[in-house]
Amino acid sequence: MLTKPPGIEDIFPDRIGRRDLIVDAAREMFRLYNFREIVIPVMEFTEVFVRGLGDETDIVSKEMFTFEDRGGRSLALRPEGTASVVRAYVENGEYNRLATCKFFYIGPMFRAERPQKGRLRQFNQFGAEVFGSGDPYHDYEAMALMDEIAKKSGMEDYRLLLNSIGCPACRVNFVKELTRYYAGRKDLLCRDCATRLERNPLRLLDCKQDSCQPLKKDAPRITSFLCAACAAHHAAVKGYLADGGIAFTEDHLLVRGLDYYTRTTFEFVTARLGGQNAFAAGGRYDNLVEQFGGRPTPAVGFAAGIERMELLLEEKPSLSPGIDLFIAHTGGDTLARAVAVCGLLRGNGLSADLDPASKGFKAQFKKADREGASLVLVVGENELAAGTYTVKDLKSGEQEAVPAGSIIEYCTSKLKR
RNA sequence: GUGGCUGUAGUUCAAUGGUAGAGCCCUGGAUUGUGGAUCCAGUCGUUGCGGGUUCGAGCCCCGUCAGCCACCCCA
Numbered sequence: 001m002l003t004k005p006p007g008i009e010d011i012f013p014d015r016i017g018r019r020d021l022i023v024d025a026a027r028e029m030f031r032l033y034n035f036r037e038i039v040i041p042v043m044e045f046t047e048v049f050v051r052g053l054g055d056e057t058d059i060v061s062k063e064m065f066t067f068e069d070r071g072g073r074s075l076a077l078r079p080e081g082t083a084s085v086v087r088a089y090v091e092n093g094e095y096n097r098l099a100t101c102k103f104f105y106i107g108p109m110f111r112a113e114r115p116q117k118g119r120l121r122q123f124n125q126f127g128a129e130v131f132g133s134g135d136p137y138h139d140y141e142a143m144a145l146m147d148e149i150a151k152k153s154g155m156e157d158y159r160l161l162l163n164s165i166g167c168p169a170c171r172v173n174f175v176k177e178l179t180r181y182y183a184g185r186k187d188l189l190c191r192d193c194a195t196r197l198e199r200n201p202l203r204l205l206d207c208k209q210d211s212c213q214p215l216k217k218d219a220p221r222i223t224s225f226l227c228a229a230c231a232a233h234h235a236a237v238k239g240y241l242a243d244g245g246i247a248f249t250e251d252h253l254l255v256r257g258l259d260y261y262t263r264t265t266f267e268f269v270t271a272r273l274g275g276q277n278a279f280a281a282g283g284r285y286d287n288l289v290e291q292f293g294g295r296p297t298p299a300v301g302f303a304a305g306i307e308r309m310e311l312l313l314e315e316k317p318s319l320s321p322g323i324d325l326f327i328a329h330t331g332g333d334t335l336a337r338a339v340a341v342c343g344l345l346r347g348n349g350l351s352a353d354l355d356p357a358s359k360g361f362k363a364q365f366k367k368a369d370r371e372g373a374s375l376v377l378v379v380g381e382n383e384l385a386a387g388t389y390t391v392k393d394l395k396s397g398e399q400e401a402v403p404a405g406s407i408i409e410y411c412t413s414k415l416k417r
Numbered sequence: 418g419u420g421g422c423u424g425u426a427g428u429u430c431a432a433u434g435g436u437a438g439a440g441c442c443c444u445g446g447a448u449u450g451u452g453g454a455u456c457c458a459g460u461c462g463u464u465g466c467g468g469g470u471u472c473g474a475g476c477c478c479c480g481u482c483a484g485c486c487a488c489c490c491c492a
Contacts, residue, residue, distance in 0.1 A: 001465095003482095003483075006483075006484085057490095058489080058490050058491080059490080059491075062418075062490090063490075063491085080491095080492085109492080111490090111491075111492095113489090113490070113491075114418075114419090114489085114490095115484090115485090116485075116486060116487070116488095117485080117486065117487090118491095119490090119491070119492085120492095123492065124492090125492060192488095203490095208488085208489095256491095258491095267492095268492095274486080274487080275486095275487070275489090275490090275491090276490095276491070276492075278491070278492065279492065280492065281491085281492065302492095303492060305491090305492030306492085307492080308492055309492090328450090328451080330450080360449090360450085360451095361450050361451050361452095362445095362446095362448080362450085362451065362452080363444090363445090363452095364451085364452090365451045365452040365453095366451095366452055366453090367452085368452065369452040369453060370452085373452095376451075376452080378450075378451075380450060381450090382450080390450090390451095392451070392452090394452065394453085397451095397452090397453095
């Protein structure tokens with residue numbers, strides 16, 4: 001049997017109802033917040049992600065699907081959306097000239113990781129980016145937007161974690177101090193943290209090893225190393241959140257895995273996803289556009305994992321809408337009439353279906369029930385002779401004969417209730 | 418990339434090393450023009466794949482593939 005590659009899933013209709021809770025909520029909130037959709041490519045030159053995310057990051061160094069095109073250039077399936085949006089923004093000079101622009105995207109991302117709960121090799125994200133303003137309002141806007149999407153989707157039991165990792169200037173001082181702190185306790189570190197100390201000291205702060213937890217308690221806090229401008233920005237973001245009634249938890253241990261963040265970082269987390277506790281995350285990246293060759297442009301954004309949000313909504317029923325009418329017939333002339341009236345109903349905006357095989361009314365009613373039909377329209381020999389249709393309301397069980405000429409009006413008004 | 422657990426019908430799961438079964442689903446009937454509930458009947462298998470041990474393997478051993486979970490990392 002042919003199978004799908006590991007970590008990649010087929011999503012059948014029974015899951016679509018629940019996904020639509022999320023995707024519809026996102027689209028609606030993006031509209032209300034004046035974000036415009038951008039469709040970015042599913043693959044880029046590998047260089048886009050190396051430049052965007054940093055070649056030391058795990059995502060770039062070992063989790064990308066890369067391959068060569070026929071000219072020998074290296075391409076990669078996108079592991080995330082921000083780098084592509086920035087590339088597109090810079091490449092299209094028109095947008096780069098606008099004061100602020102707000103984009104959102106929805107689509108699949110690819111990472112060559114070992115699959116587990118809440119972690120797939122092909123997964124779907126929606127995300128938003130604001131270019132052209134360094135104002136803390138937009139940091140707040142990104143978090144408020146994501147919070148509203150989560151609420152509107154029906155999610156509960158989640159928290160917003162907030163931190164600031166400062167700008168490159170103040171981060172240098174912090175990293176120096178952090179390195180000194182941990183270097184003095186080298187023999188207490190787990191093996192992973194020993195390499196973190198060399199490669200990426202910031203990540204020492206989110207080690208999950210029990211033995212490393214006590215070390216964090218007295219570790220220096222980045223918020224006390226922020227320069228005046230970064231501290232003011234951070235305070236302003238918190239002020240907006242407080243005024244907006246968005247609950248958040250300050251977490252000085254929150255550092256993100258991508259190199260491009262400056263100042264604000266945040267995560268929406270839940271206790272119910274095992275190791276994959278974040279279902280949405282983002283932050284500010286004021287230097288990335290410039291790194292891509294654009295003029296200096298501050299920016300802030302976030303991305304959310306649709307499948308992870310879906311897992312959190314699992315106990316909610318996945319409602320599939322069902323059709324308005326199912327048409328039952330007895331074959332021959334009644335089938336021809338059924339096909340005709342089915343087309344007429346559809347032409348008038350009603351969803352309708354039928355089964356061309358003659359199976360007896362029992363089987364057809366059963367199918368109507370399974371398809372979630374509101375009404376069954378019966379076209380048998382009797383109806384054909386009388387010039388009527390019998391319409392049964394599956395919910396109430398009541399049925400009546402309706403003259404053929406007024407079938408549209410009858411069904412339309414019946415379905416309205 | 419590392420580790421643990423699990424692979425039996427469409428699905429969820431049974432089956433001391435000795436004839437592969439049940440619930441659900443599906444199809445049909447009870448009800449010859451009417452769904453859901455109930456009852457009855459029926460279809461459904463290279464026990465993931467390849468080797469080995471054994472008189473005999475779904476069961477034990479080795480390999481392999483897949484799934485799940487955890488680490489790592491991340492949405």
